[in-house]
Amino acid sequence: MDIRFEEVDFTYQPNTPFEQRALFDLNLTIADGSYTAIVGHTGSGKSTLLQHLNALVKPTKGSVTIGDRKIVPETNNKNLKPIRKKVGIVFQFPEAQLFEETVARDIAFGPKNFGATGEEGAKLAAEMLDLVGLDSSYLERSPFELSGGQMRRVAIAGVLAMEPEVLVLDEPTAGLDPQGRKEMMEMFQHLHEERGMTIILVTHLMDDVANYADHVIVLEQGKIVKAGSPQEVFQEIDWLKEKQLGVPTAASFAEKLMAKGVTFEQLPLTADALADDLLNGLSKAGEDQ
Amino acid sequence: MMNKLIFGRYIPGDSFIHTMDPRAKLIASFYFIGIIFLANNWQSYAVLAIFTLFAIFLSKINIRFFIRGIRPLIWLISFTVILQMLFTQGGEIYFKWGIFTVTEFGVVNGLLIFCRFVLIIFMSTLLTLTTPPLDLSDAIEYLMRPLKVVGFPVHEVSLMLSIALRFVPTLMDETEKIMNAQRARGVDFGEGNLIQKMKAVVPLLIPLFVSSFNRAEDLATAMEARGYQGGDGRTKYRVLHWHLKDTIVMVAFVVLTVVLVLVRS
Numbered sequence: 001m002d003i004r005f006e007e008v009d010f011t012y013q014p015n016t017p018f019e020q021r022a023l024f025d026l027n028l029t030i031a032d033g034s035y036t037a038i039v040g041h042t043g044s045g046k047s048t049l050l051q052h053l054n055a056l057v058k059p060t061k062g063s064v065t066i067g068d069r070k071i072v073p074e075t076n077n078k079n080l081k082p083i084r085k086k087v088g089i090v091f092q093f094p095e096a097q098l099f100e101e102t103v104a105r106d107i108a109f110g111p112k113n114f115g116a117t118g119e120e121g122a123k124l125a126a127e128m129l130d131l132v133g134l135d136s137s138y139l140e141r142s143p144f145e146l147s148g149g150q151m152r153r154v155a156i157a158g159v160l161a162m163e164p165e166v167l168v169l170d171e172p173t174a175g176l177d178p179q180g181r182k183e184m185m186e187m188f189q190h191l192h193e194e195r196g197m198t199i200i201l202v203t204h205l206m207d208d209v210a211n212y213a214d215h216v217i218v219l220e221q222g223k224i225v226k227a228g229s230p231q232e233v234f235q236e237i238d239w240l241k242e243k244q245l246g247v248p249t250a251a252s253f254a255e256k257l258m259a260k261g262v263t264f265e266q267l268p269l270t271a272d273a274l275a276d277d278l279l280n281g282l283s284k285a286g287e288d289q
Numbered sequence: 290m291m292n293k294l295i296f297g298r299y300i301p302g303d304s305f306i307h308t309m310d311p312r313a314k315l316i317a318s319f320y321f322i323g324i325i326f327l328a329n330n331w332q333s334y335a336v337l338a339i340f341t342l343f344a345i346f347l348s349k350i351n352i353r354f355f356i357r358g359i360r361p362l363i364w365l366i367s368f369t370v371i372l373q374m375l376f377t378q379g380g381e382i383y384f385k386w387g388i389f390t391v392t393e394f395g396v397v398n399g400l401l402i403f404c405r406f407v408l409i410i411f412m413s414t415l416l417t418l419t420t421p422p423l424d425l426s427d428a429i430e431y432l433m434r435p436l437k438v439v440g441f442p443v444h445e446v447s448l449m450l451s452i453a454l455r456f457v458p459t460l461m462d463e464t465e466k467i468m469n470a471q472r473a474r475g476v477d478f479g480e481g482n483l484i485q486k487m488k489a490v491v492p493l494l495i496p497l498f499v500s501s502f503n504r505a506e507d508l509a510t511a512m513e514a515r516g517y518q519g520g521d522g523r524t525k526y527r528v529l530h531w532h533l534k535d536t537i538v539m540v541a542f543v544v545l546t547v548v549l550v551l552v553r554s
Contacts, residue, residue: 003548017300017354056469081475089473096463099495109492113475144499158474 001086001165001198003053004029007062010048010222014060019199022048024064024222030166030215035192035199037209037230040243042220046170046202053168053200054087055080055160067165073122085114088164091229092171094155098143103129103154106143110162121161128157133183149180160191166198173205185212210234210248210269218245233267250274299421305534306348306419311428313535317542318416322409324546330553334404340545341411348419358414359407365407374399422454427527444520452508460497467496 003167010023022045030036038046050055052064055071065070066083088110091097100106107128108121116124126136132153138146156172169188173181189212191197203209209216209230216233218226220243226233234240237255240247247255250271254264262281268274301307306314328334345352359366377395384391417425430447437443468478471492478489 016357018298018352051469054473056472078480081477082475084475087473089470091466091470091473094470096496096500097467097474097492099492099499110474162474 001067002032002261004065008059009061011060022222026224028217028224030200032197033196034215035213036215036217037213038202038211038217038219043057044219045222046219050168050170050202054084054089065077085162086158086164087166087168089168090156090159090164090170090172094173095148095151097155098151100220101142102140104139106154107158110158114162124161130156131160149176170202206246206248230269235267265271300350300418302349304347304349310529310531310535311420311424312431312529313538314416314420315428315432317538318412320542321412324549325405325408327419327549327553330554333549334401336548336552338407341408344415350418355411355414361411362410366403370399370403373402423451426451426454427529431529452523463500464497
């Protein structure tokens with residue numbers, strides 16, 4: 001299911017003294033089955049863009065096409081549920097959305113809203129809890145007695161239980177410990193690879209972008225300033241530094257090596273790519289001697 | 290939803306009204322609401338209207354926003370005005386049906402009450418649009434100080450007030466966020482019959498309460514860690530200053546009162 005933005009403008013509270021324009025003439029396509037990363041400073045319009053992806057807000061100009069539904073400013077607020085089922089959003093700090101008495105009921109809440117029966121809901125809850133790495137002993141516990149990290153997992157399970165085709169993640173690992181962060185990102189990668197889920201990741205962590213994404217969109221003050229594969233976007237390190245966006249650790253280390261005279265065919269973005277390049281370089285140097 | 294509410298919000302600026310002492314503004318607003326009941330004929334309302342419009346002019350804020358501020362209250366106003374019209378007796382009778390009579394006095398009374406509502410809303414909107422909430426709570430604290438004599442916990446109340454005011458926008462944001470998160474999980478807010486609507490609020494209210502508890506706990510810890518021990522012996526960072534212009538405004542209100550007393554019938 002493709003998502004396409006055509007000349008999308010968005011203004012908060014139009015025609016009031018608090019009017020604020022957040023998106024300017026956005027054109028972008030998120031292809032079916034892709035892993036897209038959206039990066040940019042705080043206040044660059046990432047979260048606003050994200051809310052367009054499942055019609056939580058409607059563009060003030062232009063159109064957003066989600067699958068076969070076209071959302072224009074005049075679109076009625078009714079019958080948007082099918083879109084919301086297809087595009088699941090994990091908001092920032094999703095643990096704030098938990099409310100049910102038990103973990104199982106909270107996870108099943110989404111599916112039930114979309115018409116699943118109690119049994120299906122319970123089955124999904126057990127399945128999704130396992131997927132996010134918690135065992136079934138948690139099913140009957142209250143979500144409020146869990147730790148922060150566990151609550152996060154339950155909340156994400158609640159979104160996954162809707163079995164969306166597109167999964168939108170707004171800084172899903174913010175505030176998690178390194179281990180939890182890694183597990184979480186690997187689980188999303190797994191969903192992307194095994195189930196062909198389209199993933200849209202909003203993040204400040206360039207390492208995650210380099211490691212997982214196949215498409216990057218850079219936003220600045222509500223406009224797209226760059227888009228392409230991570231290789232393309234991260235190629236111009238100086239530009240990124242100027243924009244204070246940060247560079248993947250591996251790339252910045254590679255740059256330091258380049259200053260010392262090491263050459264790379266292509267700037268390595270991940271630790272693995274960097275190690276491979278260095279190893280190749282070394283073995284080649286060995287052969288030459 | 291909340292975007293439409295103008296009343297109770299603050300628009301930054303540096304106009305005459307903006308830079309007044311919040312205490313003066315608070316006293317003036319309450320005083321205005323008091324003396325508006327002195328007006329009882331068209332001339333006196335005209336005086337008040339001119340005074341209000343001049344105050345709005347001084348604030349340099351577009352009058353459209355004030356008019357928009359009335360919108361959410363329009364049903365309440367119409368309801369009161371219509372009741373007045375239907376049940377006030379006296380003067381020439383225009384229309385009669387059962388217990389309902391529309392009389393000359395009724396119509397005049399209804400219109401005057403309409404004016405009274407509009408003027409009160411304009412004035413209080415002017416107060417909130419030009420005064421940052423924290424200044425307002427400082428002013429309230431100052432003006433409540435005499436109540437200390439009777440054992441009223443002035444510091445505690447004003448602390449609660451300023452914390453509450455500080456967290457209104459934060460809670461609004463939080464509400465919006467949770468609402469969006471639940472909508473993304475398939476909740477329809479404000480749709481269906483009354484019971485369904487009420488049920489839809491549960492996934493919003495519980496997280497809001499829980500996060501308020503957490504927030505309160507964190508805030509209390511942070512305050513204690515920074516040495517807060519209660520109101521005694523504290524100094525103030527924001528000090529209010531009474532300027533000449535505040536005195537001028539007070540005098541203007543006295544003049545207004547005198548004029549009102551003269552023109553009322």
